[in-house]
Amino acid sequence: MPVYNFAAGPAVMPAPVIAQIQRELPSLNGSGMSILEVSHRATDFDRIITDAEADLRALMQIPDDYAVLFMQGGGTGQFAAAPLNLATDKRRIAVLDSGQWAVKAAQEAAKLGRQVDVVASTRAAKYTRLPQMPDTLPAGQYDYLHVCMNNTIEGTAWHQAPRTGTTPLVADMSSNILAEEYNVNDFGLIFAGAQKNLGPAGVTLVIVRKDLVHQVPGLPSMLDYQLFMEKNSMSNTPPVFNIYAVGLVLKWLRQQGGVPEMQRRNEQKAGKLYAFLDQSRLFHNPVVSADRSLTNIPFMTGDAALDAAVVQAATAAGLMNLKGHRSVGGLRASLYNAMPLAGVDALIDFLHAFEQHH
Amino acid sequence: MPVYNFAAGPAVMPAPVIAQIQRELPSLNGSGMSILEVSHRATDFDRIITDAEADLRALMQIPDDYAVLFMQGGGTGQFAAAPLNLATDKRRIAVLDSGQWAVKAAQEAAKLGRQVDVVASTRAAKYTRLPQMPDTLPAGQYDYLHVCMNNTIEGTAWHQAPRTGTTPLVADMSSNILAEEYNVNDFGLIFAGAQKNLGPAGVTLVIVRKDLVHQVPGLPSMLDYQLFMEKNSMSNTPPVFNIYAVGLVLKWLRQQGGVPEMQRRNEQKAGKLYAFLDQSRLFHNPVVSADRSLTNIPFMTGDAALDAAVVQAATAAGLMNLKGHRSVGGLRASLYNAMPLAGVDALIDFLHAFEQHH
Numbered sequence: 001m002p003v004y005n006f007a008a009g010p011a012v013m014p015a016p017v018i019a020q021i022q023r024e025l026p027s028l029n030g031s032g033m034s035i036l037e038v039s040h041r042a043t044d045f046d047r048i049i050t051d052a053e054a055d056l057r058a059l060m061q062i063p064d065d066y067a068v069l070f071m072q073g074g075g076t077g078q079f080a081a082a083p084l085n086l087a088t089d090k091r092r093i094a095v096l097d098s099g100q101w102a103v104k105a106a107q108e109a110a111k112l113g114r115q116v117d118v119v120a121s122t123r124a125a126k127y128t129r130l131p132q133m134p135d136t137l138p139a140g141q142y143d144y145l146h147v148c149m150n151n152t153i154e155g156t157a158w159h160q161a162p163r164t165g166t167t168p169l170v171a172d173m174s175s176n177i178l179a180e181e182y183n184v185n186d187f188g189l190i191f192a193g194a195q196k197n198l199g200p201a202g203v204t205l206v207i208v209r210k211d212l213v214h215q216v217p218g219l220p221s222m223l224d225y226q227l228f229m230e231k232n233s234m235s236n237t238p239p240v241f242n243i244y245a246v247g248l249v250l251k252w253l254r255q256q257g258g259v260p261e262m263q264r265r266n267e268q269k270a271g272k273l274y275a276f277l278d279q280s281r282l283f284h285n286p287v288v289s290a291d292r293s294l295t296n297i298p299f300m301t302g303d304a305a306l307d308a309a310v311v312q313a314a315t316a317a318g319l320m321n322l323k324g325h326r327s328v329g330g331l332r333a334s335l336y337n338a339m340p341l342a343g344v345d346a347l348i349d350f351l352h353a354f355e356q357h358h
Numbered sequence: 359m360p361v362y363n364f365a366a367g368p369a370v371m372p373a374p375v376i377a378q379i380q381r382e383l384p385s386l387n388g389s390g391m392s393i394l395e396v397s398h399r400a401t402d403f404d405r406i407i408t409d410a411e412a413d414l415r416a417l418m419q420i421p422d423d424y425a426v427l428f429m430q431g432g433g434t435g436q437f438a439a440a441p442l443n444l445a446t447d448k449r450r451i452a453v454l455d456s457g458q459w460a461v462k463a464a465q466e467a468a469k470l471g472r473q474v475d476v477v478a479s480t481r482a483a484k485y486t487r488l489p490q491m492p493d494t495l496p497a498g499q500y501d502y503l504h505v506c507m508n509n510t511i512e513g514t515a516w517h518q519a520p521r522t523g524t525t526p527l528v529a530d531m532s533s534n535i536l537a538e539e540y541n542v543n544d545f546g547l548i549f550a551g552a553q554k555n556l557g558p559a560g561v562t563l564v565i566v567r568k569d570l571v572h573q574v575p576g577l578p579s580m581l582d583y584q585l586f587m588e589k590n591s592m593s594n595t596p597p598v599f600n601i602y603a604v605g606l607v608l609k610w611l612r613q614q615g616g617v618p619e620m621q622r623r624n625e626q627k628a629g630k631l632y633a634f635l636d637q638s639r640l641f642h643n644p645v646v647s648a649d650r651s652l653t654n655i656p657f658m659t660g661d662a663a664l665d666a667a668v669v670q671a672a673t674a675a676g677l678m679n680l681k682g683h684r685s686v687g688g689l690r691a692s693l694y695n696a697m698p699l700a701g702v703d704a705l706i707d708f709l710h711a712f713e714q715h716h
Contacts, residue, residue: 003390007397010598018384018392025380032361032676034376036558036603039365039679072430072560073580076594080578112576195595200394202430202560202597218470220438220581222431236434237553239560239597240368245394318390321397 004343006333007321008152008296009175009196014338017199017248035244040237045244049233052247059250059258062184062207069206070233070243072222074193075101075174077204079108081223082170082189087114087143088216093170094142096131096162097121099151100327101172106146119145127154129288133162144168144188150176150293152196153325155285155332157293161186168212176295177205178253179337180263188212197295197336199246202239253337262337266294269335269344273297276348282355283331300330307331310354317350319343362701364691365679366510366654367533367554372696375557375606393602398595403602407591410605417608417616420542420565427564428591428601430580432551433459433532435562437466439581440528440547445472445501446574451528452500454489454520455479457509458685459530464504477503485512487646491520502526502546508534508651510554511683513643513690515651519544526570534653535563536611537695538621546570555653555694557604560597611695620695624652627693627702631655634706640713641689658688665689668712675708677701 005012021035028035029044038045053068062068071077082105087093092115095106106116120131137145145164150157152175161169161182168188177192184190189208195201206225213225221227227235253262274292277285277299285292285299300307307330311323314331324330333347363370379393386393387402396403411426420426429435440463445451450473453464464474478489495503503522508515510533519527519540526546535550542548547566553559564583571583579585585593611620632650635643635657643650643657658665665688669681672689682688691705 005391005395007395010395010397010595013392013395018394021394022380022383025383026376031678033363033678034371036376036379037363037365037368037370039368040559042679072435072597074594077430077578077580080580084578108579112578193595195598200597200599201398201595202600220435220442220470220578221466222435222438222580223578236432237368237551237559239430239558239600240553241558241599242560242597320389320391321400 001318002342003318003320004339004346005320006339006347008325008332008334009193010201011196011334011336012338013199014249014252017245017252020248021245035241038240040234040240045240048244048247049238052243052250055247055250055254056205059178059253060184060207065210066184067208067210067213067229069208069225069228070238071204071206071228072202072239074195074201074204075172075191076104076108077223078172078191078206079105080112081225082144082146082191083109083112083114084219084223085216085225086168086170086189086212090141090143091115092117092142094119094137094145094167096133096145096147097123098130098148098156099127099154101151101153102146102148105148105172109146117142126286127151127156128286130156130158130291133164137164137167139166142167144170146170146172148172150295152296152334153328155287155293155296155298156291157295168209176293178259178262179266179295181259194242194246196334199249200242202242203246263294265341266335266337269339269341270294270297272348273333273335273344276351280351280355282358283351295336296332296334298324298328298330298332300324304329313354314350319347319350359676360700360704361676361678362697362704363678364697364701364705366683366690366692367551368559369554369692369694370696371557372607372610375603375610378606379603393599396598398592398598403598406602406605407596410601410608413605413608413612414563417536417611418542418565423568424542425566425568425571425587427566427583427586428596429562429564429586430560430597432553432559432562433530433549434462434466435581436530436549436564437463438470439583440502440504440549441467441470441472442577442581443574443583444526444528444547444570448499448501449473450475450500452477452495452503452525454491454503454505455481456488456506456514457485457512459509459511460504460506463506463530467504475500484644485509485514486644488514488516488649491522495522495525497524500525502528504528504530506530508653510654510692511686513645513651513654513656514649515653526567534651536617536620537624537653539617552600552604554692557607558600561600561604621652623699624693624695627697627699628652628655630706631691631693631702634709638709638713640716641709653694654690654692656682656686656688656690658682662687671712672708677705677708
């Protein structure tokens with residue numbers, strides 16, 4: 001029985017990448033040494049990190065005036081790094097409150113002494129739709145506006161970057177980077193923890209417009225964009241294996257046809273699941289149609305005990321980690337790039353059969 | 359031909375651990391999911407991180423009044439975390455300047471606004487011996503004293519914790535944790551990046567006396583000991599794979615006989631290499647005998663071109679990554695726990711033969 005992993009993150013990775021890691025684990029490039037043992041100063045690793053950056057640049061069409069950094073600490077690390085590096089002038093940021101991860105970003109910035117203005121929120125609607133970017137965002141008031149592009153918990157996503165005028169846009173893209181096409185030029189800063197759509201947990205991608213990066217006094221080195229930019233992410237030992245694994249995923253993505261092909265597949269996968277849910281008598285997805293995520297799809301019966309029974313039966317059928325986030329309840333299917341269409345079909349078949357026999 | 363990896367870090371790992379990782383990579387505990395794909399909230403991972411902490415506690419006899427944290431950012435991360443969490447009262451720390459990594463720790467603390475007093479230094483002796491702990495360290499003047507227990511670059515080590523009286527001792531133990539016995543009670547804080555003696559780069563062990571940890575306002579979450587303590591290192595997604603790999607190394611260490619057995623082997627390995635170097639006409643180690651490291655052994659001929667030729671010939675013979683740190687020159691053999699005696703014997707045989715034919 002095949003197993004399909006619908007976890008929100010850490011999450012499914014491409015099977016050929018897992019197979020390649022396994023195959024070459026004892027000896028990288030015939031060196032007799034494992035990627036787990038290879039120095040970050042070795043030629044082999046230099047090629048790995050250089051390739052990873054080049055592949056990411058190709059996949060996202062990242063212009064030369066943006067730096068690509070490999071950092072540690074996940075989204076939470078960037079909730080601190082972004083204000084510490086970029087909110088140094090007005091020390092004031094705007095936030096679009098689209099869900100829990102946006103709230104966490106706002107809280108971290110506030111903890112670090114930044115003024116945080118929530119300029120729009122759909123909290124009252126239980127985040128079942130996206131807040132609307134105000135037309136009136138005042139120019140020159142904010143160091144940046146923070147947006148969580150894909151709300152992993154609530155299942156919403158901006159499919160176009162919110163328009164912020166001259167205010168730089170800082171985007172948490174952890175759960176849909178490379179899942180759909182965006183124009184990097186619309187952003188001042190994009191960051192993403194790897195563990196959803198890029199590889200194993202332990203490395204964080206940062207794409208930042210170079211003119212926004214400057215020397216900030218008194219910054220911890222591990223959060224210092226300028227230092228990471230100057231040292232090509234190797235001021236100290238980077239997470240070698242994690243970068244290697246992300247690099248393999250990026251190569252796999254290019255082989256598959258890149259982001260346009262991923263978006264096509266993700267629209268197909270998500271489209272099939274949403275179509276099922278929208279016609280189901282038992283299950284429903286609470287998000288308004290235009291704001292639905294391609295990668296994270298919450299759904300529920302309305303009866304918590306029944307939801308739990310569905311999760312249990314699904315697990316027994318090899319459909320894993322479907323339990324919804326406790327704040328939303330019900331179930332959640334995460335359909336990242338590495339989730340094959342067959343997994344979505346199996347899920348729909350299962351849900352359909354459950355509904356029939358219910 | 360066997361390959362022996364003498365890199366200073368990332369470094370050699372136990373062969374049985376690499377084999378186990380390879381074997382179970384596609385399916386952790388028969389789950390059909392890779393450790394690279396497993397959620398940090400999964401039962402399987404809970405067992406992994408719980409075991410890792412328990413095994414570390416057993417290996418180092420860590421008392422209950424110390425917390426064990428799994429963080430990110432390596433030693434450099436802790437160069438910031440230690441002063442930010444512990445130097446909040448007097449905002450003043452003492453440093454024993456035993457080499458480059460102690461200097462880096464001092465620089466980071468100073469960058470973060472702490473007053474840093476170097477209370478002893480052997481810089482003038484090119485760090486070929488350890489600075490002597492002053493008898494007169496004034497009580498109540500410093501939040502802590504920082505020491506780098508094993509100086510990876512210079513090849514020196516404290517085999518006993520320096521006595522600091524009532525001043526807490528903060529120890530960077532990155533390159534000799536679990537390589538020799540220390541009494542955890544002598545320390546306020548011990549930290550170690552994994553990539554030398556513990557596993558792959560990307561996770562950092564912190565052992566801290568709980569009474570030194572308190573709520574510090576305005577701290578980035580990823581550097582916040584209190585938060586990591588409260589949340590069992592899982593306030594956000596930890597580096598799952600890296601913790602898993604470290605956990606396997608800890609189990610391997612216990613199977614081998616723990617730290618006393620490692621120390622015995624390391625004394626044997628290092629003893630053989632030092633004995634060879636001390637009788638050699640061609641090679642010498644510059645460190646005074648009492649202060650020599652068990653894990654990092656620099657040596658040289660005194661002729662940079664000849665040193666380079668030795669490195670090149672050694673590499674051809676499968677003795678890898680022997681080039682010394684650029685600041686010391688010559689060669690350096692790192693003999694971490696995972697380096698077998700056979701590797702040291704092969705190195706000595708090679709050096710002996712080189713010397714004979716020179």
